[in-house]
Amino acid sequence: MKKTLLVSLFGLFFLIETNAQFTANYELGVGARFQKTEQLYWENGVGIDYTSDFLLNKKIHLKMSYASSRLGSALGSNAIKQDNYVIGADWRFRSEKDFQILAGLNTGFFHFDTEEPMFDVLPNNSMLFSMETGLFYKFKFPMAASLSVGYNLINGDGVSKPGTLFPVFYQLSVFYCIAKK
């Protein structure tokens, strides 16, 4: 499943890069993502945000990101090492303004490391599916930031889903605009 997801991600961005319509007047930002799950870990990583006129005049933003407790709570502690591979799309209200409101859907793949064979009985892989809403601000210089709250519709249940997949999370993303046409 992880491989399928990665192939899909690369496919999506290959499409973006090769489709002329898709790249008409586009913006591509790369940056850092900081995520705090309610009552659980900090999971940090990197993300990409893409939009173009083709995407309803930049009202739709496509995103992908990777965040892990390896770069957060598990750094130098006993926190469980877990990874989130996410792709998603946002709808931007006030998309022509610097200050925007976003609402989006994400999907992806979640995994945590059981570390010892005796814990292999634990469910540690899951599909991700979440809703997200928040604020986005485009600075005068080529940077942007978003602050959002999300809700994982799939979360741990003690039976078949990973126990450290919690419902509510907060995100801060900071992007640097590396390409703009």
Place this chain on the structure above:
Amino acid sequence: MAKNTDLINMKNSIGVMKRSIYIWLLVVSAFGISCSSDPEISNDMLDSGFIYSIPDSIQKHLVSEYIPIPTELEKNTPVIIAAHGYTATTFEWDELRSFANMKGTFYVSQVLLGGHGRSYEDFKNATWEDWQLSIKVEYKKLSDKGFKNIYLAGSSTGAPLIINLLTTDFFTTLTQPKGIFMIDPIVVSSNKTLTMVGLLGPILGYTTVELASGETGKWYVYRPQESLKQLMTLINTTRLDLQKGIVLRDNLYIKVYKSAIDDVADPVSALMIYKGLKYDWILYKNIDVEMVDSKLHVFTRLAGREGVTAADITLQQKVFADMEQKMIK
């Protein structure tokens, strides 16, 4: 022109403010409507306060009470202080007590957690520190009376209450515990809605659980949001302590038994405890964890349950025997 613009801006601002006030009024009234009053409690429920007799329990369940002046032989006999889970009572450890009585090789001191077995109001007003206090009081009494082989056992919420004691200086002036057993410890709840209790609690007021007929009068039926918040605080504090790491004494034995499928205490709790409770690295050893093939929460308590299988009974007896062997060897 500028004045007109200011006027328009002001009117817009007032409009936005009005809208905000309406939204807030809507939210506040929604809370008002949703906030539940206290539940209706019948006299056959534990929550009524008429079911469980505290003085009887103290006399019947606590080793410090029924062996007030221990002999040398009794002082050397292992004693387990057994702490039950959230909303439960001493009933949860009755079967271990029966096993111990049958074997005659160890004692079980069944503590009733603070706020439990009393009434809905008492439960609502108790903090997790209150829950823990009865474990501390009994431990100190046994230590003062000269018991030399003191063990602790915690099922479900009983386990984080015991883990928390390891992060304090509680044992410093007392007889050191020989070992700790945990049955289905909870560090992460299987029901993830608990993580939102701060937000949802005031709206819900309380939650209700359905008990089997054999469980009626032995567990609280109603869980006030105040107690759910206490539970969340306790397990989150424990998770953070484990995340930082709790260093164990070299000769403190720890064994965790965890059902591989558990819809109350998420099985990932066992991994967190395994990673968080550590002996000095130079000893090159870890605590014992056994993931057991069970779908029951607190699989050692079978009394009062419906649909108990032969495999459940075998597992229960195996674990009790395992605990006994560890204490008497």
